[in-house]
Amino acid sequence: MNEAFEHIVQQISSVVRGKNAHVRLALTCLFAGGHLLIEDLPGIGKTTLAKVLAKCLGLDFQRIQCTSDMLPGDIIGVSVFDQNTGKFHFHPGPIFTRVLLVDEINRANPKTQSALLEAMEEEQVTIERQTRQLNQPFFVIATQNPIEYAGTFPLPESQMDRFLMRIEIGYPDRKAEKMILKGEDARITIKNMSPCISKDDVLSIQEQITHVHTSDAFLDYLQDILHFTRTSPYFHVGLSPRAGLSLSRAARSWAYLQGRDYTIPEDLQRVLPWVTSHRLHTRQDRTEIPRSKLMDIFKEISVPV
Amino acid sequence: MLRIELSVRDQDKYLPHIIFAIIIAILPHLGRLPLWIIIWCAAMWGYLLFSLRFQWPRPNRAVLILFSVFGIFGLLITYGMRIGPNAYLGLLSIMAALKPFEISTHRDRMISLFLAYFIVITSLFQSESLFITIYMFLSVFVTTGALILINDTTATFKSGLRLSGIIMAQAIPLMAVLFILFPRIQGSIFGLSGMPDATTGFSERLSPGNISRLVKNNDIVFRAEFEKNIPGANHLYWRGIVFHEFDGRSWHRSNRIPGIRYFPTGQSPVTYTIALEPHGKRWLFTLDRPASTPKWSRMYMDYTLRHLRPVNRKKYYCITSYLQPYKGRLWDIAPAQQLPAKGNPKSRKLAGDLAGNADSVEQLINQTIFYLKTNGFVYTLEPPLLNRNPIDDFLFRSKKGYCEHYASAFAFLMRAAGVPARIVGGYLGGEVNPFGNYLIVRQSDAHVWVEVWSEVSGWMRVDPTYAVAPKRITGGTSETLTKEFSGSLFVKWFKQLRFGWDAVSTSWEAWFSGYSYLEQRALIERLGIRMKSLKGLLTVFSLICGTIFLTVGLYVFFQLRAPATKKDRVQICYEKFCKKLKKIGHPRLSNQGPVDFAGYIAQKRPDLKPDVYEIIRLYVQLRYQKSHDTSMVKHFCKQVKAFNPW
Numbered sequence: 001m002n003e004a005f006e007h008i009v010q011q012i013s014s015v016v017r018g019k020n021a022h023v024r025l026a027l028t029c030l031f032a033g034g035h036l037l038i039e040d041l042p043g044i045g046k047t048t049l050a051k052v053l054a055k056c057l058g059l060d061f062q063r064i065q066c067t068s069d070m071l072p073g074d075i076i077g078v079s080v081f082d083q084n085t086g087k088f089h090f091h092p093g094p095i096f097t098r099v100l101l102v103d104e105i106n107r108a109n110p111k112t113q114s115a116l117l118e119a120m121e122e123e124q125v126t127i128e129r130q131t132r133q134l135n136q137p138f139f140v141i142a143t144q145n146p147i148e149y150a151g152t153f154p155l156p157e158s159q160m161d162r163f164l165m166r167i168e169i170g171y172p173d174r175k176a177e178k179m180i181l182k183g184e185d186a187r188i189t190i191k192n193m194s195p196c197i198s199k200d201d202v203l204s205i206q207e208q209i210t211h212v213h214t215s216d217a218f219l220d221y222l223q224d225i226l227h228f229t230r231t232s233p234y235f236h237v238g239l240s241p242r243a244g245l246s247l248s249r250a251a252r253s254w255a256y257l258q259g260r261d262y263t264i265p266e267d268l269q270r271v272l273p274w275v276t277s278h279r280l281h282t283r284q285d286r287t288e289i290p291r292s293k294l295m296d297i298f299k300e301i302s303v304p305v
Numbered sequence: 306m307l308r309i310e311l312s313v314r315d316q317d318k319y320l321p322h323i324i325f326a327i328i329i330a331i332l333p334h335l336g337r338l339p340l341w342i343i344i345w346c347a348a349m350w351g352y353l354l355f356s357l358r359f360q361w362p363r364p365n366r367a368v369l370i371l372f373s374v375f376g377i378f379g380l381l382i383t384y385g386m387r388i389g390p391n392a393y394l395g396l397l398s399i400m401a402a403l404k405p406f407e408i409s410t411h412r413d414r415m416i417s418l419f420l421a422y423f424i425v426i427t428s429l430f431q432s433e434s435l436f437i438t439i440y441m442f443l444s445v446f447v448t449t450g451a452l453i454l455i456n457d458t459t460a461t462f463k464s465g466l467r468l469s470g471i472i473m474a475q476a477i478p479l480m481a482v483l484f485i486l487f488p489r490i491q492g493s494i495f496g497l498s499g500m501p502d503a504t505t506g507f508s509e510r511l512s513p514g515n516i517s518r519l520v521k522n523n524d525i526v527f528r529a530e531f532e533k534n535i536p537g538a539n540h541l542y543w544r545g546i547v548f549h550e551f552d553g554r555s556w557h558r559s560n561r562i563p564g565i566r567y568f569p570t571g572q573s574p575v576t577y578t579i580a581l582e583p584h585g586k587r588w589l590f591t592l593d594r595p596a597s598t599p600k601w602s603r604m605y606m607d608y609t610l611r612h613l614r615p616v617n618r619k620k621y622y623c624i625t626s627y628l629q630p631y632k633g634r635l636w637d638i639a640p641a642q643q644l645p646a647k648g649n650p651k652s653r654k655l656a657g658d659l660a661g662n663a664d665s666v667e668q669l670i671n672q673t674i675f676y677l678k679t680n681g682f683v684y685t686l687e688p689p690l691l692n693r694n695p696i697d698d699f700l701f702r703s704k705k706g707y708c709e710h711y712a713s714a715f716a717f718l719m720r721a722a723g724v725p726a727r728i729v730g731g732y733l734g735g736e737v738n739p740f741g742n743y744l745i746v747r748q749s750d751a752h753v754w755v756e757v758w759s760e761v762s763g764w765m766r767v768d769p770t771y772a773v774a775p776k777r778i779t780g781g782t783s784e785t786l787t788k789e790f791s792g793s794l795f796v797k798w799f800k801q802l803r804f805g806w807d808a809v810s811t812s813w814e815a816w817f818s819g820y821s822y823l824e825q826r827a828l829i830e831r832l833g834i835r836m837k838s839l840k841g842l843l844t845v846f847s848l849i850c851g852t853i854f855l856t857v858g859l860y861v862f863f864q865l866r867a868p869a870t871k872k873d874r875v876q877i878c879y880e881k882f883c884k885k886l887k888k889i890g891h892p893r894l895s896n897q898g899p900v901d902f903a904g905y906i907a908q909k910r911p912d913l914k915p916d917v918y919e920i921i922r923l924y925v926q927l928r929y930q931k932s933h934d935t936s937m938v939k940h941f942c943k944q945v946k947a948f949n950p951w
Contacts, residue, residue, distance in 0.1 A: 217928045262930045265898035302895030305876045305883075 002259040008056055008196050015052045015186050015193075016045050018176025022169055024257065025274055026053060026141075032253035033206050034164020034246065035120050035140040037105075037278065041147065044169045047101060048186050050141045054099035057202050058195030059137070062097035066108035068151060072115035076125045090127065095119055098135050098199060105142040106152040113155065116140075117162045137202050157281075164246050165271070166278040168291075205256070212252035213262040220304045221265050222247060225272070228301050229280060234289070236281045243279050250275050265303045272298055317357055319455045320405055322462060323417045324350050326451040327401050330424040330444050333437060334394055339383050342398050345376065349402040364406060372403055390430040397424055414455045421448045433619070433817055435810035446473055475860070482852045484820070485828070486845060507586070507730050511548050511753065512555030516709045516730075520686060522748035526732060527581040527590055528811055530743040536575055536592070538734055540628045542754065542766065543590045543746060545731035547607040549640040551720070553648040554695055556713065556728050559640050565604045569594050571627030580815060581620040587611045590731060590746075592626040593766060599624055607727070608633075619814065632763030641725035641758060649696040649717065656721030666724055666759035670767055673718055677711065677772045680704065684774035708770040712753040715769040725758035729766075740808035875927045878942045882920055889950045899924055913950055920944050 005027065012023045026049060029036045038046050047063065054061035064075060077093030094100065095116070102108075102116065119125045123134050142163065144155075160166075172180060183189075197205075214222075222244060230238030239247075248263075250271040255263045273295050282289055289297070328350070335343060356363060364372070376399035384392040401424060404417050425444045428437050449469035454460050460468070507519075529543075548556035571594065581589060589602055589610040598604045599622035602612045612620070659676065663669035681704055688706045691698040696717045699710050706714075712728050719726035733752035735744035754768040829845060883893045883902075891909055893902045903921040907914040923941040927933050 213929075213931045215929045215931075264900055264925055264929050266900050269896075269898060269901075299894075299896045303898050305879050 002257055004197070005257050011056055011193065011196060012049070012052050015189050016049050017179045017183075018172040019045070019049075019169060022167055023049070025165060025167055025271070028250060028253045028257055028271065029165045030057075030137070030139045031202070031205050031209055031256065032164060032249045033137070033209075034249065035142070035162065037142050037144065037160070037163040037166040038169060039144045039146045039166060040169045041145065044171070046141070046143045046169065047103070048190075049169070050099060050101040051190050052186075052193070053139075053141075055190050055193050056196050057099075058198045059098035059139070059202065060135075061099045061101070062094040063101040063103065064094050065103045066105055066112070068107055068109050068153070070108050070112045072112050075112065075116055076119065076127055079128055088128075090130075090132075092132075095125065096132075096135060098137055098139065100138070100140045102140060102142040104145055104152075106144050106154055108153065110153050113153065113159065117159050121162055137199065137206060157279075160278045161240070161242060163278065164250060165274040167274055209249075209253050209256045211261070212255050214248060214252065215262065217304060218251075218263045218265065218268070219248075221301075222251075222268060224304065225268070225298070225301055228298075229276070232297070232300075233283060234297055236283045236286050239276060239279060243276065247271065247275050269298075317408075319414055319451070320357060320408060321354060322451045322454055323408070323414060323421075324353065324405055326418060326444075326448040327405075327421045327424065329447045330421045331398055331401065333428050333440055334398070334424075337391055338395060338398060341379060341383075342395055345379075346398055346402040350405070353405055366407070369403060369406055373400070376400075376403070390427065394424075394427055394430070397427065411455070415452075418448055418452050418455070421451075433814060435813040435817075438813070438817070442473070446470060449473065479853065479856055482849070482856070485825070486849045486852070488825075488845070507546055507588075507751070509546070509558045510555055511557075511709060511713070511728060511730060516707060516751050516753060519748045519751040520707075524748045525582055526584070526746050526748055526750070527579050528738075528743050528745050528807075529735065530578045530580075530741070532576040532578075535737060535742070535744060536573075536628060540592065541734045541744070542593045542729075542752075542768075543732040543735075543750075544593050544595070544608060544729055545588050545590045546729070547609050547756075548728040548730060548753075549607070550643060551645065551717065553645040554693075556716075561640065562605045562607050562609075565606050565608070568596050568604070569608065569627060569630050569633055570596065571630035573628040574625050575628060576623065576625045578621060578623045580811065581616060581622070583617050583619060585615050585617060587613075587615050589616070589620070589622065591624055592628070593729075594630040595624055595626050597625050621815065630763075632761075638725040638758055641727045642720055642723075644717070644720050649694045649721075651694075651697040651701055652714070652717055653721045655700065656718045659718065660722035660724075666757060666761070669719070669722060669724060670757060670765075673715060674767075674769060674772045677715070677769055682706070682711075682773045684770070709753050711769040711773060712755050715767065716755045719755070719757050727756050729754055729756055738804045738808050738811075740805050741811060743808075743811070745807060874938055874942060875924065878945045879924050879928075882924075882945045882948060885945075885948060885950055899928075910950070916944075916948055920948060 008027065009020065009023050012027075013020055016023060026036055030053065038049075040046060050063075051061055053059075064070075073093065075093045075095050077091050077096065079088040079090050081087075082089045105113065105116070108116070119134065120138075120140050123136070123138055125132050125134065145152075146168075171177075225247070226239050226241075226244050229235050232238075247268060251263050251267040254271050255261075255267045258267070273291050277288065277291050277294055280289060280294065281287060331338075331346065352361070355361060377396070380392060380395050380399065384395065397420070401417075401420050404413075404420060408414055408417060422445070425441055425448065428441050428444075446466070446469050449472060450462065450466035453465040453468050454462055457465070546558055547562075549559035549562070550557040574596070575592060577592070579590065589599070589612055591610055594608050595604065595610060598610060601614070602610050602622070604610050610624075655676075659672050660669055663672055683705045684707065685705050686707055688699075688710060689703045691703065696714050699706055700714055716726040716728050730751075730753045732746045732750040733754075734750055735746040737743075738745055752770070754766060754770070756764045757767050758764055829841075879899075886893065886906060889910075891906055897905070899921050903917050906917045910917075920941070923937065923944060927937060927941055
């Protein structure tokens with residue numbers, strides 16, 4: 001494990017307790033240049049995770065609480081007429097940040113959702129015929145409530161694809177929860193925390209990750225996986241080439257976090273369930289596949305010798 | 306316009322390959338094709354290849370038809386009505402020379418190559434020798450390579466040839482099965498058989514110069530393999546033809562000799578197999594004196610064997626002879642006494658003188674031999690021409706001659722003295738091939754000798770040539786005639802090579818050509834299947850089909866099972882490593898990556914941890930890292946080899 005990352009993980013874990021694996025995945029996703037979808041109940045620590053990530057990496061942070069009456073302008077920003085100067089003045093929305101927490105994204109109406117997701121993909125927004133670049137790095141953590149569906153607009157499959165990973169944080173275990181109960185307020189901890197690295201470091205790491213070597217043997221394995229999902233009777237639709245690219249990106253990022261400049265099949269195995277679970281559906285009723293079941297299915301794919 | 310040009314170029318792309326394949330196929334026939342056809346082919350193909358290079362115009366359809374008509378006309382002139390394999394071959398060659406001109410579609414290319422295959426097959430009309438067989442393989446190899454090339458646009462000539470080689474190697478088991486089991490036709494292919502040049506060898510007439518012409522010919526007449534030891538040189542008189550009739554100048558074979566009724570008997574039987582090269586005549590050669598007849602042949606009262614049909618294919622026969630025959634049963638000896646009424650008066654007088662001094666036939670023979678020995682006779686291959694009384698001229702004037710002169714004079718003297726005598730033509734001796742322990746008899750071993758009848762001992766063999774040139778009998782012609790040309794190392798080596806090749810190709814031919822309908826039936830009946838019954842035929846048929854299906858099935862099975870990509874050394878070694886661990890009860894799961902596997906092993910067998918980690922480190926480096934060199938592969942394989950989990 002890369003020591004610098006170990007340090008970051010330690011620091012984040014001191015706030016988000018007992019969720020070491022999820023912290024690693026979130027970091028992997030961030031450094032891979034992807035966005036993260038967290039599907040979980042309120043109060044689990046999503047906001048805390050987002051905040052501490054931003055703080056630790058020296059990035060600024062914004063939060064959007066989605067509602068059904070929200071408009072794209074609420075996210076992107078609006079031009080306001082300034083009476084003093086007699087000109088329109090652009091007020092950037094919360095999207096002009098580096099770490100953006102979009103709470104309950106499925107509550108936003110489709111118009112707003114797609115405006116956000118488009119901005120995530122393009123890394124730029126166009127307002128009144130003027131294109132504005134988003135900040136770099138740009139990392140979106142969106143959350144969904146898996147239980148309450150009333151009055152929501154579920155993300156279409158095509159838009160789910162925009163998220164590199166989807167994770168569920170889940171309840172902390174007993175020991176971790178005790179620590180949470182014992183410890184001081186997370187908000188204060190975060191406030192006092194000093195960044196481990198700067199935003200320029202983050203950019204350079206993202207750049208280095210694109211140069212992590214993927215050998216033919218590794219790509220063979222990746223292709224075997226893609227082929228498996230396309231021919232297997234379990235899945236309604238197989239993984240797209242974009243999903244293949246996402247897998248490769250995530251695996252490279254994971255390998256980099258492990259301190260390697262090349263990928264091995266294990267990297268892929270680690271990120272596989274998190275990258276694919278929101279992209280695959282059962283053939284019978286097109287519902288999502290429980291992650292544990294998915295992991296079992298993927299065990300059928302053998303690693304090329 | 307451009308498109309058309311491209312397509313023209315495309316359609317000509319394979320012409321050189323097709324022509325090359327046809328040339329390779331036709332090459333072994335060069336000796337049998339008349340010169341004009343060879344020139345015809347060379348001209349056509351040469352023009353075509355040049356026209357490719359320099360964009361010369363191509364003849365159109367009408368011209369091609371005209372050419373074909375000319376070609377067929379030429380064939381008619383050359384061969385007339387003698388329709389045989391040579392004529393077929395000529396027709397094939399002429400058409401093969403013209404066909405490439407009209408190649409424009411894929412179908413034409415295919416037809417041209419099939420033509421090449423057909424020409425390859427015709428090689429078998431000529432000979433089934435080892436050389437031709439090997440050459441045919443080469444030819445099929447090249448033609449198949451061209452066939453692959455024209456069908457697979459991505460192939461290069463080299464890759465086409467490689468695939469062709471693979472296909473041929475795969476076909477060999479099938480070929481062997483078909484060779485052994487496919488029902489044989491009795492007789493030759495398509496009823497055609499090679500018509501060998503009948504210009505060499507004995508004719509039915511013996512006149513001065515016949516034999517000396519043969520002596521310069523080094524062609525092989527037959528090979529003889531003895532069951533036991535090869536008899537001594539003085540017994541190796543290979544009997545072929547007996548000349549009874551003398552017309553004053555030359556000797557003829559008599560047509561009035563009846564078939565034999567009782568086979569000769571005697572002492573010292575020898576059994577041997579003769580592989581007779583086709584000579585276009587009917588006689589078969591045997592050691593004096595044959596005691597059995599092979600199939601399809603008949604023995605006459607003069608102990609000659611004649612085949613029922615001219616020997617136009619290689620003939621194998623096994624025969625037993627008695628080297629020391631008992632006195633044969635008497636048969637009308639009149640033909641052995643016949644002499645023309647007039648001619649050769651001096652010789653008649655000499656015969657009378659010799660007979661007057663002799664009490665018995667044996668004495669007469671000895672005196673005559675003595676006469677030949679002492680009167681300055683010379684043995685030569687280039688005797689002077691003889692006049693109208695050849696015997697007189699030879700005995701009293703030239704005194705120079707070859708075996709036929711001596712035999713002829715001797716037989717004449719015997720007959721003039723009232724003793725029945727006849728001339729036997731055949732071969733003497735032969736060359737022993739040390740590799741196969743068989744005799745090679747060549748045309749140059751041709752010889753004639755005399756048989757004389759006596760009441761006491763029957764027909765006796767007398768070789769008057771022996772009196773003049775004893776070496777001719779003991780050493781063979783070449784030793785007598787050439788002064789032992791230098792036995793340098795190269796000559797020795799070359800001789801060895803020739804003997805070795807002869808031994809190999811002889812046994813090949815005996816095996817390949819010798820495997821006929823009868824051998825096949827014998828083999829199949831040994832398997833317990835009776836060929837003559839319908840059930841037996843069905844069994845053989847299903848056996849063939851079964852074998853073919855099994856072969857194809859197995860092939861398909863292994864093809865489907867085999868992994869799509871070839872494994873490299875690293876993969877093989879890693880599998881070996883996994884196998885070793887599997888043996889100690891820790892198999893690698895198919896979905897387990899190398900690092901996970903190493904962790905699993907380290908947990909189960911902490912003692913193996915350093916070795917396993919090192920091997921896995923190398924493996925990961927070789928398989929997943931950017932660059933590595935071959936020495937690392939070696940190191941990795943060495944480590945795996947040294948790894949011992951027990």
